[in-house]
Amino acid sequence: MIPQLNEGTGSLAAGPEGRRAPVAALSGVTFTYRGGRKPALRDVNLTLNPGEFVVILGASGAGKSTLCYCLNGLIPHFLRGHLEGDVQVFGVSTRGRRVNQLAELVGLVFQDFEAQLFSTNVELEVAFGPENFGVSVEEIRRRVAEALATVGLTGLERREPATLSGGQKQRLAIASVLSIHPRLLVMDEPTTDLDPVGKEGVFAVARDLRARDDVTLVIAEHEVEEAAVADRVVVLEDGRVVADGPPSEVLTRPDWLEARGVQPLGAAQLLARLGEEPALDVEEAVRRLRAAGWAIDPEAYRRLVEADARRAESYGEPIIEVRDLEHRYANGLLALAGVNLTIRSGEFVAVVGQNGSGKTTLVKHMNGLLSPTAGEVRVAGVSTAGQSVLQLGRTVGYVFQNPDHQIFAETVFDEVAFGPRNHGVTGAELRQRVTEALEAVGLAGREQEDPFAMTKGERQRVAVASVLATRPRVIILDEPTTGLDYREQRRMMDLVRRLSEAGHTILFVTHTMWVVAEYAHRTVVVRDGRIWMDGPTRQVMAREPELLEAHLRPPQLVRISNRLGGTLLSLDECLAVLRRGDSRLAREEA
Numbered sequence: 001m002i003p004q005l006n007e008g009t010g011s012l013a014a015g016p017e018g019r020r021a022p023v024a025a026l027s028g029v030t031f032t033y034r035g036g037r038k039p040a041l042r043d044v045n046l047t048l049n050p051g052e053f054v055v056i057l058g059a060s061g062a063g064k065s066t067l068c069y070c071l072n073g074l075i076p077h078f079l080r081g082h083l084e085g086d087v088q089v090f091g092v093s094t095r096g097r098r099v100n101q102l103a104e105l106v107g108l109v110f111q112d113f114e115a116q117l118f119s120t121n122v123e124l125e126v127a128f129g130p131e132n133f134g135v136s137v138e139e140i141r142r143r144v145a146e147a148l149a150t151v152g153l154t155g156l157e158r159r160e161p162a163t164l165s166g167g168q169k170q171r172l173a174i175a176s177v178l179s180i181h182p183r184l185l186v187m188d189e190p191t192t193d194l195d196p197v198g199k200e201g202v203f204a205v206a207r208d209l210r211a212r213d214d215v216t217l218v219i220a221e222h223e224v225e226e227a228a229v230a231d232r233v234v235v236l237e238d239g240r241v242v243a244d245g246p247p248s249e250v251l252t253r254p255d256w257l258e259a260r261g262v263q264p265l266g267a268a269q270l271l272a273r274l275g276e277e278p279a280l281d282v283e284e285a286v287r288r289l290r291a292a293g294w295a296i297d298p299e300a301y302r303r304l305v306e307a308d309a310r311r312a313e314s315y316g317e318p319i320i321e322v323r324d325l326e327h328r329y330a331n332g333l334l335a336l337a338g339v340n341l342t343i344r345s346g347e348f349v350a351v352v353g354q355n356g357s358g359k360t361t362l363v364k365h366m367n368g369l370l371s372p373t374a375g376e377v378r379v380a381g382v383s384t385a386g387q388s389v390l391q392l393g394r395t396v397g398y399v400f401q402n403p404d405h406q407i408f409a410e411t412v413f414d415e416v417a418f419g420p421r422n423h424g425v426t427g428a429e430l431r432q433r434v435t436e437a438l439e440a441v442g443l444a445g446r447e448q449e450d451p452f453a454m455t456k457g458e459r460q461r462v463a464v465a466s467v468l469a470t471r472p473r474v475i476i477l478d479e480p481t482t483g484l485d486y487r488e489q490r491r492m493m494d495l496v497r498r499l500s501e502a503g504h505t506i507l508f509v510t511h512t513m514w515v516v517a518e519y520a521h522r523t524v525v526v527r528d529g530r531i532w533m534d535g536p537t538r539q540v541m542a543r544e545p546e547l548l549e550a551h552l553r554p555p556q557l558v559r560i561s562n563r564l565g566g567t568l569l570s571l572d573e574c575l576a577v578l579r580r581g582d583s584r585l586a587r588e589e590a
């Protein structure tokens with residue numbers, strides 16, 4: 001059976017296959033984009049063996065996408081620049097092959113998957129590739145059904161891609177490449193918008209393809225927990241390969257990875273800090289900790305729980321009240337039903353849930369982007385019915401999932417000034433607000449730059465600044481860390497935390513569970529258009545089986561602590577609460 005994106009499997013992969021001719025070989029590859037100031041890849045030597053599963057890690061701009069483009073021939077055929085060295089794919093230099101010849105052998109799921117989708121319905125999108133390569137109608141039908149089942153989109157065949165949720169679109173992009181049955185499958189950050197179980201599922205699908213069809217896989221990623229199942233992990237830094245080895249070698253160096261802008265693996269990081277031998281997975285980490293006598297100090301843990309309770313008492317009056325909310329889209333789909341939720345002033349809330357569960361639909365009701373088809377939403381005591389987005393915008397600021405859906409002005413200043421100008425703010429007051437907002441997001445002095453020439457992380461911060469400039473009491477962020485690397489994710493969330501501390505009420509939608517654990521005070525889980533769980537983050541993260549039913553999984557550190565009998569949400573909490581007792585006693589207890 002093919003595993004599906006919704007079913008992660010936990011076992012480790014077997015080793016690479018031996019000595020057959022390599023699937024791809026880069027030798028001495030240096031590539032500089034036309035107009036680029038420095039090479040995007042520098043002297044890269046890399047061999048991919050048949051059936052191997054390789055994960056590429058690296059900070060934003062390290063060269064991951066460029067490497068992917070070298071494998072499918074976009075470089076040198078479409079993306080112009082200077083290529084030195086040679087890229088051989090299935091024994092032939094990519095210089096000597098046409099891109100459409102390569103396209104049948106090498107499938108690429110683009111990082112910007114929305115740009116990849118162009119058909120009028122889901123089925124046609126997935127059929128397009130095989131149709132292009134002259135596959136028989138019957139076989140196409142079979143492949144479409146298989147690819148949609150693999151990514152969990154069965155039943156949505158006739159849906160227009162534009163009406164899919166973010167994660168559903170990403171699943172569709174993956175399916176439309178799977179249906180080509182490529183021999184080398186390259187996925188450039190394919191899990192950014194997937195729910196946690198879906199992320200794990202991509203890696204399970206990858207492993208299965210390799211085992212079943214001897215497909216070779218390359219996945220460029222920012223998320224490190226899943227990478228542990230690969231055969232090899234390659235780390236890029238500033239265009240160079242700085243590590244290439246099995247996960248047990250590369251992922252067990254947390255500080256080294258962090259210094260390269262890569263997220264350290266939770267289990268490895270915790271054990272390293274405690275002076276224990278590193279581990280890659282939760283079970284191994286728990287065994288090591290127990291054997292060495294580490295346990296949760298009940299007194300220190302009680303203090304954490306008490307601090308949670310004190311914080312919960314400090315919130316102000318209800319600022320968003322959702323009552324019996326229902327939303328039915330024009331195509332008849334019931335996306336929300338019977339949703340009740342109260343957010344108090346000063347809260348810091350994460351909204352999580354499976355792809356398509358209704359998170360974006362829910363938060364779009366809070367600033368009037370969507371109107372209830374039944375029920376009511378009140379903001380600061382007043383029903384949203386009859387209020388315009390502009391009116392609501394004074395109280396509720398909304399940062400879109402994709403900053404490029406929001407940004408339109410030619411300079412950072414005009415972008416950030418747009419909101420307050422709309423509310424009639426001008427002159428010195430306007431300049432003051434823009435300066436203040438840019439200072440808050442760390443972009444002071446960049447007023448005259450073109451936002452579209454900035455990095456994704458910077459554009460994301462411009463988008464936040466443009467919301468801040470209207471000084472809303474509530475800030476809603478739809479997946480604020482998507483597509484950002486580890487350092488940028490931290491910088492963004494530290495900014496959001498500062499906004500929370502400055503008194504803004506924060507509500508953010510996310511799939512990144514370590515971000516939820518470390519930052520959110522309260523976690524709301526949406527499942528099938530309803531609220532499935534809702535409570536202080538520590539309490540929600542303790543309930544792993546129920547989270548799993550909603551396709552969610554706490555990050556490694558939380559799962560490790562849950563097994564030790566308490567729920568710890570960050571490395572700092574672990575270091576503050578874990579104590580080394582008598583290891584003999586601890587072993588007996590275990």
Ligand SMILES: Nc1ncnc2c1ncn2[C@@H]1O[C@H](COP(=O)(O)OP(=O)(O)OP(=O)(O)O)[C@@H](O)[C@H]1O
Nearest residue numbers: 033035036040058059060061062063064065066067
């Ligand atoms: N079309 C282009 N023209 C000029 N420079 C480019 C182009 N595309 C990428 N670059 C530059 O090449 C370098 C490598 O970029 P690349 O997109 O390969 O990195 P990445 O590791 O995939 O980053 P991310 O995680 O942000 O996707 C960066 O310095 C980037 O600014």
Ligand SMILES: Nc1ncnc2c1ncn2[C@@H]1O[C@H](COP(=O)(O)OP(=O)(O)OP(=O)(O)O)[C@@H](O)[C@H]1O
Nearest residue numbers: 163165166167168329335355356357358359360361
């Ligand atoms: N414009 C639309 N027309 C019809 N159906 C829609 C539309 N937008 C969303 N949907 C459907 O409504 C449901 C909820 O979508 P929503 O975008 O709220 O999910 P989500 O939880 O935010 O998902 P994701 O995690 O993938 O971003 C999904 O089944 C989606 O396909």
